[in-house]
Structure formats: structure tokens, C-alpha cells
Amino acid sequence: MLDIILDHKTIRKYKSTLIDKQLLNKILDCGIRASNTGNMQTYSIIISTQKEIKEKLWEAHFKQNMVLQAPVILTFCADFNRFNKWCLQRKALPGYDNFLSFFNAAIDALLVSQNITLAAESYNLGVCYLGTTTYNADKIVEILGLPKGVVPVTTLVVGYPDENPGLTDRLPVDAVIHNEIYKDYSNEDIDKFYYEKENSDLTEELLKTNNKETLAQIFTDNRYKKSDNVLFSRKFLDTITKQGFMNNAN
Amino acid sequence: MLDIILDHKTIRKYKSTLIDKQLLNKILDCGIRASNTGNMQTYSIIISTQKEIKEKLWEAHFKQNMVLQAPVILTFCADFNRFNKWCLQRKALPGYDNFLSFFNAAIDALLVSQNITLAAESYNLGVCYLGTTTYNADKIVEILGLPKGVVPVTTLVVGYPDENPGLTDRLPVDAVIHNEIYKDYSNEDIDKFYYEKENSDLTEELLKTNNKETLAQIFTDNRYKKSDNVLFSRKFLDTITKQGFMNNAN
Numbered sequence: 001m002l003d004i005i006l007d008h009k010t011i012r013k014y015k016s017t018l019i020d021k022q023l024l025n026k027i028l029d030c031g032i033r034a035s036n037t038g039n040m041q042t043y044s045i046i047i048s049t050q051k052e053i054k055e056k057l058w059e060a061h062f063k064q065n066m067v068l069q070a071p072v073i074l075t076f077c078a079d080f081n082r083f084n085k086w087c088l089q090r091k092a093l094p095g096y097d098n099f100l101s102f103f104n105a106a107i108d109a110l111l112v113s114q115n116i117t118l119a120a121e122s123y124n125l126g127v128c129y130l131g132t133t134t135y136n137a138d139k140i141v142e143i144l145g146l147p148k149g150v151v152p153v154t155t156l157v158v159g160y161p162d163e164n165p166g167l168t169d170r171l172p173v174d175a176v177i178h179n180e181i182y183k184d185y186s187n188e189d190i191d192k193f194y195y196e197k198e199n200s201d202l203t204e205e206l207l208k209t210n211n212k213e214t215l216a217q218i219f220t221d222n223r224y225k226k227s228d229n230v231l232f233s234r235k236f237l238d239t240i241t242k243q244g245f246m247n248n249a250n
Numbered sequence: 251m252l253d254i255i256l257d258h259k260t261i262r263k264y265k266s267t268l269i270d271k272q273l274l275n276k277i278l279d280c281g282i283r284a285s286n287t288g289n290m291q292t293y294s295i296i297i298s299t300q301k302e303i304k305e306k307l308w309e310a311h312f313k314q315n316m317v318l319q320a321p322v323i324l325t326f327c328a329d330f331n332r333f334n335k336w337c338l339q340r341k342a343l344p345g346y347d348n349f350l351s352f353f354n355a356a357i358d359a360l361l362v363s364q365n366i367t368l369a370a371e372s373y374n375l376g377v378c379y380l381g382t383t384t385y386n387a388d389k390i391v392e393i394l395g396l397p398k399g400v401v402p403v404t405t406l407v408v409g410y411p412d413e414n415p416g417l418t419d420r421l422p423v424d425a426v427i428h429n430e431i432y433k434d435y436s437n438e439d440i441d442k443f444y445y446e447k448e449n450s451d452l453t454e455e456l457l458k459t460n461n462k463e464t465l466a467q468i469f470t471d472n473r474y475k476k477s478d479n480v481l482f483s484r485k486f487l488d489t490i491t492k493q494g495f496m497n498n499a500n
Binding site: 001002003004006007010025026028029030032033034037038039040041043044045046047048049050053079081082083085086087089090091092093094095096098099100101103104106107109110111113114115117118119122128131134137143144145146147150151153154167168169170171173175176178179180181182184185187190191193194200205213214215216217219220221223224225226227229230232233234236237243247248249250 | 257276283285288289303342351357364378403428430431434437443465467471482486497499
């Protein structure tokens with residue numbers, strides 16, 4: 001168990017080998033054991049394997065090759081649609097068209113996704129999370145035909161690895177923990193915690209390739225730009241609203 | 251690994267046994283191996299063990315006893331504060347004061363929390379997720395002294411179990427999966443998927459105790475009421491805004 005967690009690596013190259021249906025079911029069974037809000041299980045998982053659907057998803061995920069390469073794409077959604085339908089069919093009036101309900105459902109879906117990640121890896125499969133899900137949630141809603149009450153929050157591509165990358169670097173654990181209450185970072189703390197990352201061979205290479213003075217600039221100017229973040233913030237909030245989760249009035 | 255996932259149970263009664271510091275560190279090391287957005291690690295974990303802080307958190311979590319009983323409370327936060335400070339110290343202009351950045355950071359924090367859950371359980375510890383984190387995020391911000399750029403998204407209480415409950419029921423896995431695209435639920439689907447849950451001894455007991463006609467009504471009228479959801483939606487959105495994540499304009 002701990003080995004699986006500690007050896008986790010994102011896989012970006014996949015073999016064409018298909019995933020046995022029974023194996024996939026075992027992995028999905030692991031997913032639904034995750035804790036969830038009030039045992040309402042307000043999430044859904046869309047399993048896409050067909051070429052034409054994967055091609056559309058590939059477009060929505062900014063044409064990342066692994067979406068075509070990996071045999072299975074799992075889209076994890078916050079889903080109150082099923083629960084709402086159940087309520088209405090049982091003389092109960094659901095009040096889940098608001099932001100808190102969306103966020104709790106998103107938490108549910110995300111915990112399920114991490115269980116599925118670790119279960120898949122324990123069967124020698126590899127996965128990659130697609131953060132692009134929140135960027136183009138509107139397109140994914142269209143492609144997968146998601147009704148009101150359903151918003152995609154993350155995606156996993158799953159398949160047999162065709163590469164064996166090393167572990168990704170992490171900040172020292174002390175950088176992300178705080179004892180008792182939050183202790184804000186001094187300039188010295190920042191220097192210390194980012195030292196190893198900033199002085200790695202990978203960083204040296206990135207600075208040359210991107211012609212930047214600091215690693216931080218590669219994030220702010222290239223990878224995670226304000227203009228993109230702002231654009232996709234609005235789009236994502238629009239999608240949450242259109243899918244019926246922003247009625248925060250009595 | 252799979253056993254740990256499949257045997258997951260929420261623990262609500264804890265022994266007073268403390269958690270060894272080294273053991274806790276091993277568990278935290280497992281947490282940070284989770285995938286995260288762009289390897290920015292935009293999360294923080296606050297470890298609270300002191301009586302006076304736990305008492306305040308207990309209040310914020312609607313006085314759930316296990317917050318006092320369990321030796322360790324882990325509050326998982328979406329955290330761009332550290333990353334922003336790093337950027338500013340490295341001649342880079344961060345653009346992460348928007349909703350997308352908050353949501354991506356929340357995803358990071360939640361995946362870490364599930365790794366920590368499974369790592370803790372593999373060391374015979376028990377955990378309980380506190381969904382109340384999003385309800386009283388404003389109070390938790392105050393108690394833990396969270397600066398701008400930091401929002402709590404979930405909490406785990408962690409300790410040695412003083413109970414051994416059975417597995418919680420789940421809907422059949424078919425209820426939460428969709429093949430290729432979303433297939434909306436017919437009335438018959440709803441009846442079928444909720445049959446077992448609705449006809450359990452637990453449900454029979456709940457209906458009697460709560461004097462309700464259907465299980466769904468216990469959710470809509472008692473446990474997850476619209477008036478609460480709306481109130482806490484606004485409060486949570488206010489907290490996200492105050493913590494500096496709603497500047498979605500260019």
C-alpha cells in the first residue's frame with residue numbers, strides 16, 4: 001500500500017494494450033469505497049473508450065496525446081442529478097442547486113479519483129490526471145452529454161505504461177505543513193524550501209530552453225498565466241452556473 | 251493496498267493514544283506524493299494537537315466529539331500564499347487570485363488528503379473526514395490564522411480507533427458509472443439503484459426515528475436542508491473572496 005503511494009508517477013506514454021473489463025470493474029469498486037458527503041455519493045464516473053469520443057475529449061484537453069493513446073478515459077463529475085431525481089421521486093424537495101452542494105460533490109468525486117489512481121497502480125496500470133478538465137468543462141459537458149446537476153471536475157487517463165519515469169521532485173515536507181496554526185513564510189523560508197528545486201538539473205535546462213531568469217517566471221509567464229487563469233475562471237464559473245449550482249438565494 | 255481501500259471505514263470513536271511523531275511524518279510523506287497541478291504543490295496541511303486549538307476547531311465543526319477525542323486534526327488547505335511569495339521573491343508576477351487557481355489548489359489538497367487517509371489506515375490508524383470544513387471555513391481561517399491565498403477545504407481527524415464499525419453501504423457501482431457518455435436515469439433506474447439502500451434495516455430504523463415517509467426526506471428535511479446549504483454557500487463564497495480568489499477580471 002505505502003509502496004504504491006510512494007512510487008506514484010504520472011504516466012504520459014501508454015501501450016495500446018486494452019484494460020480487461022473485469023479488472024476495470026475491480027478498480028471502480030475501489031473508487032466507491034472512498035468517504036463521501038453524508039453517503040449521498042454525489043458523483044459520477046464516465047468511462048470513455050471509443051475512438052470518436054476520445055478524439056473529442058482530446059480536443060477539449062488541449063490535444064494531449066495520451067488521451068488518444070491510453071485505452072480508458074475516466075471523467076469524474078460532481079453529480080447531484082441522480083440524487084435530485086431520487087428525491088423528487090420520493091416526495092422530497094432537493095435543495096442542492098447551490099455552490100456548497102457543488103463543492104461537496106466535487107470533494108466526493110476527487111476522493112474517488114485518488115482511490116482509483118492507487119487501485120489502478122496496484123494492478124500495474126499507469127494514470128495521468130488531466131487538470132485541463134476545469135479549463136474546458138463546458139466542452140466536456142457537451143461531449144459527454146452531462147445534464148443539469150453534473151459538472152466534470154477531473155479526468156484520469158488509464159492504461160499500461162510505455163515509459164518508466166523517475167519520481168517527480170517535491171518540496172521538503174516541512175514546506176507544506178504547519179504545526180498547530182499557520183506560520184507564514186519568511187523570505188528565508190522561501191529560499192530554503194525552494195533551494196533544491198531551483199538548483200536541479202531540470203531547472204537549469206528549463207531556464208535555458210525558456211530563456212528565463214527564474215523558474216518562477218516559467219510558471220507565471222508560460223505555464224500558468226494570469227490571462228489564461230482569468231479566462232478559464234470565468235468559463236468554469238459559467239459552467240457551474242449553467243449546470244445549476246449557483247442558486248445561492250433563499 | 252486494495253484491502254486498505256476496500257476496508258475503509260469512517261471512525262468516530264478514538265482512543266487517547268497519541269500518534270508517534272515519526273509515524274505521522276511517514277504518513278505526511280505519503281501525502282505529498284499525490285499528483286498535483288503543475289507540481290506547484292499549492293496546498294498546506296495544518297497539524298493541530300493542542301487542547302485549546304482543538305477546542306476552537308471543535309466549535310467550528312459543530313461540536314463533533316471526535317475533534318476533541320482524536321489526538322491529531324489535519325486541516326487541508328488550498329494554498330497559493332507560499333507560491334505567490336516565491337514568485338514575488340523571484341521577479342515573477344503571480345496571477346493566481348482567481349477562482350480557477352483556487353479550484354485547482356483545492357483539487358491538490360483533496361488528493362493529498364486521500365493519500366494520507368490510506369497511509370494512516372495502513373498503519374492501523376482511523377480517520378474521519380469533516381465535511382463541516384466548508385460550512386465554517388471563515389471560522390477555521392480565523393482559528394488557524396490563515397493568510398490571504400489560503401482556504402481550508404477539508405479536515406481529517408486521525409487517531410487509533412476505539413470502535414470497529416461495519417462497512418457503510420454503497421449504491422451498486424452501476425449507479426455511478428456511465429459508459430462512453432452520460433446516460434440519464436429513468437424512474438426505473440432510480441428505483442433499482444436505491445432499492446437496497448431503501449430496504450435496509452438501517453433505513454427502517456431511520457424512518458421510525460425521524461418519523462418520515464421516505465429516506466430521501468431525511469436528507470432534504472433534516473440532514474442537508476436547502477436553507478443551510480444556501481446560507482453556507484454564501485459564507486463559503488465570501489471566504490473564498492476574502493482570501494483573495496475571486497478576482498476574475500483582467
